Structures are given as C-alpha cells and as structure tokens.
Amino acid sequence: MLRDAGTLTGRCVRLSARQVDAVITALALPVMLMLVFVYFFGGAIDTGTRYVTYVVPGVLALCAGFGAATTAVSVSQDMKDGIIDRLRSMDVSGTAMLTGHVLASAVRNTVATAVVFGVAFLIGFRPGAGAAGWLAAGAVLIAYILALSWLSAAVGLLVRSPEAAGGFTFFVMFLPYPSSAFVPIETMPGWLHGFSEHQPATPVIESLRELLLGQPAGATAWQALAWCGGIVAASVPAAAALFRRRTRG
C-alpha cells in the first residue's frame, strides 16, 4: 500500500510538472496578488505595521489553498479518463490512489509556497522567527495543504467533470479574502465578523503571522491544527466512500 502510494505520488508529481500552464498559474497568481496588494493597494491600508509584513502570511495561505484545491481537478480528470479502472485491475487500492494525489499536492504546494516566500523576501518581508517558529509555521502550512487536498480529493470524486471541479478551486481561492489575510477583520462590516473570525483560513493565517514574526502563537496555532484535523477526519472517510461508490460495478 505504501509503495503504491509512493509510486502514484511520483506519477502525479510528473503529471503536474508537465502541465506548464497550470504550474505557471499556480505560481504567478499568488505572486501577482501579493505584488498588487503590497505596491498598489498597500499604501491605502493601515495595519499598524509595514503592509508587506502583514499580507505575506495571508498570501502564503492563499497560495497553499489554491494549489491544494487543484487536486479536485486532477482526481476528477483521472476518474474521467478511466485511469482508475486500469489501476484497479492491477490490484492497487483506492486509498493508495487518493493518497498519491494528496501527497503530490503537498509536494507541489510546498514548492509553490517556497517560491512565493522567496518573492516576499525580495520585496521586503523580514520574518523574525527562530528555528522552532519556522518548524511550527511549516507544520501549520503543511497541515493546511493536506486538509484542503483531502477535501479537494473528495470534491473531485463528487463532481462529474473536471470543469465543475475547477469551480471548487475558485471557491477555495476566495476563502482567504473574508479573513484577516489582506485587512484586519475589525475593518469589515459587523455582520461579516462572525464568519471571518470563525472560518478555517483565519486561524491558519493568524498563526502563520505570529509564528513567522516571532510572536507567541498561543491558542491560534492549536485552533488552526484543530480545523485542519477536523477537515481531514471528515474528508478521508468521505473520499473513501465516494471512491467506492464511483468505482462500484
């Protein structure tokens, strides 16, 4: 099972690398957003700190989320192309297939967020984290990627076409906006506060911000990990059940 998952992870990573336009989009979109927000809008946004320092954790989460959500498209494409049937005839388990997609997503998005981070550093982001802070921030980011990748895998099995799965990526991409990613939640209308404060992207972004800037993360990091754990706990069995339903008969 582990060997199968490793092989299929390699396959998915290779497929991703061959889709040049998708790779460019996954990298260019967050970088462009970061540059636009920092240079064009940042001068008009007061966050009590340099805007680049405030916005980078939000962009990292957006990049990770958008990249992870594309797992829905790749899973849906595999279902449509009939690859799944070929693999099942070779006695490869469904769990290994889905795990391959999820781990490939983790690899892909770790690289993408590293690139975004590199650009952030070039435009003036200066994290003040120690070794423990870096490790903790990395753990939160990877947990977020894995959670959204498993959720995306389930969505990819739920929808009937890769185009419909593509719609999910846009939903996930918009999730960080009504959070503390780009502006403080206090500046939003009162009726938005409830959603913005209690949606999964907010604790992830807040904990990344605190950990990278060398501040005590406190309960926020645990909240972020709880969200990620909850999403994984719901998505893995859902994906397994959907996979069985789609491949039955």
Add this chain to the structure above:
Amino acid sequence: MTTRARTRRLYGVHALADTVTMLRRSLRHAWRSPSMTLTVVGMPVVTLLLFTYVLGGALGDGIGGPYARGGAYVDYVAPGIILTAATAGALVTAVAVCVDVTDGLGDRFRTMAISRASFLTGHVVGSLVQTLLSVLLVLAVAVLAGFRPDATPVEWLAAFGVLTLLTLALTWPAALVGLVARTPETASNVPMPVQFLPFLGSAVVPPETMPAGLRWFAEYQPFTPATDTLRGLLTGTAVGGSALAAVAWCGGLAAVGYVWARSAFDRGAGRRGVPEARGGPGVPGGPGGPGGPGYEG
C-alpha cells in the same frame, strides 16, 4: 444619383443587413452557451462585493475624505468595477472569433457573397450588447450595496458613451487576437492582463497612495482617465482633462484595432487548411476577390 453612388448606397444597405444577421447569430450563440456570459457577469459582481464589504473599510479609511470611517467607499470603487465589467467583453470576442475561425466558419463566410466587415462587426457588436447588459447588472448590484450616483440624464448618457467607446476599444483588438490565436484557450488567456489593468489604475485606490514609479504608471495608463471620467460623471467629482484623455485613448485603440483586425481578416489571418490555388477567397475572380462575389472594392 450616379450609378456609382447608387451602387455604394446599395452596398451599404447590404453590409448593414449582413452585420445584423451576424449580430443575431452572435447573440443566439451567447444565449445558447451561457457559461461564458455568466462568468463575464459574475466576476465583476463578486469583485464589487469583495471590495465593498471585505476590503472597503480598510481602503476607505486609507483614502480618507468622504470615504473614511464607514463612509460609502462603494461610491469610489463602483465606477472602477463597472469599468472592469466593460473589459470582460474583450474575452468574449476573442474566444467567439477564435472558435469560429478554428471551426472553419471564417473561411466559409469569406467565400459567401456577404460583406467582409460583417463577420467581425457582428461579433464586436454582439459583445458590446452583452457587455452593456453586464454593466447594467453590476450597476444594479452596486446600487443595492449602497452606491448612490447623482448623475443627470445627460451625464448618464455620457457615462454609457464612455463605456461603449471603451468596450469597442477593447473588443476590436480582441477580435484580432481571436483571428490569430491557435486555440480558444490561448484566445481567452491573452486578454486576461487587460482585465487586470483597471486595478492598477485609479479603480480601487487613488494613484497618490502608490509608490512614485507605480504612481506614474497608474496615472498614464488608459484605464485611469476612463475610470476618473466615469466616476466624475456618476458621482459628481471633478472630471478635468480626463474625459478628453479617455476619449482619445479609446478612440485611438478602437480605430487601430478595427483597421488591424479588418486587414488581418481580409488577408486570411486565422485561415485553417490550405488556401485554394486559384479562384479562392480573396483571389481575383474568386469569392471576395476583385470582380468576385462579396468584393468590397
């Protein structure tokens, strides 16, 4: 009336009839495949809601003046977002023209005794109709979100004139993109940066809040005078010389785009397959060529 004048007038009537036919075809296509139209309409609406409710508080405070501390930032941002709705027409045109060309319909129309201009004009005017409908929807959502324009009927007419001119300025070059692009995917990707440009102008924040180099770019790019003119007409802020600059930019781009797209279509840009050796489209004696049916002179 001389024979030449009568022929010219008759040709004008035929050209208009052909264009109307192509326009009807273009609108029918849009009606039958609404996904593109919904995307074109949906994105500006989502963007408007995002900038008004999610980012508006912080941006309004940053701009200051009447927009600060819960003031109606929507009054500042709505004209800019309405403008982005107009840019979406370029995407529709590029994709629709490319689909027709890759399906071989461009070649078929070239061989028919119809006005050469009508194929592209039908697409462009169809896109213009869709765009203006999308603008009306975005405007309605903006009003629901608190936008309160205080324009006179003349200013409303002028505002729609600016939007029409801008749409034409973007859709004619987009028609050219549709002719030369190899696939509809490529055709849809090329106009994307254009849809991004209004945000790099005065659509969301005034250029004064930007760093020096970017401020220069934001002030002198074509969307800034168009945005400022639209904002001035709808909300009563000073228009100044931006109206003239907007008309000059839009008129210039539309004229260049029209001439270039027309000449590209006449030359057979985007033709798929091998052109006929003799008597083919555009060849003397052939359909569309001198002395052949569909020749424009």
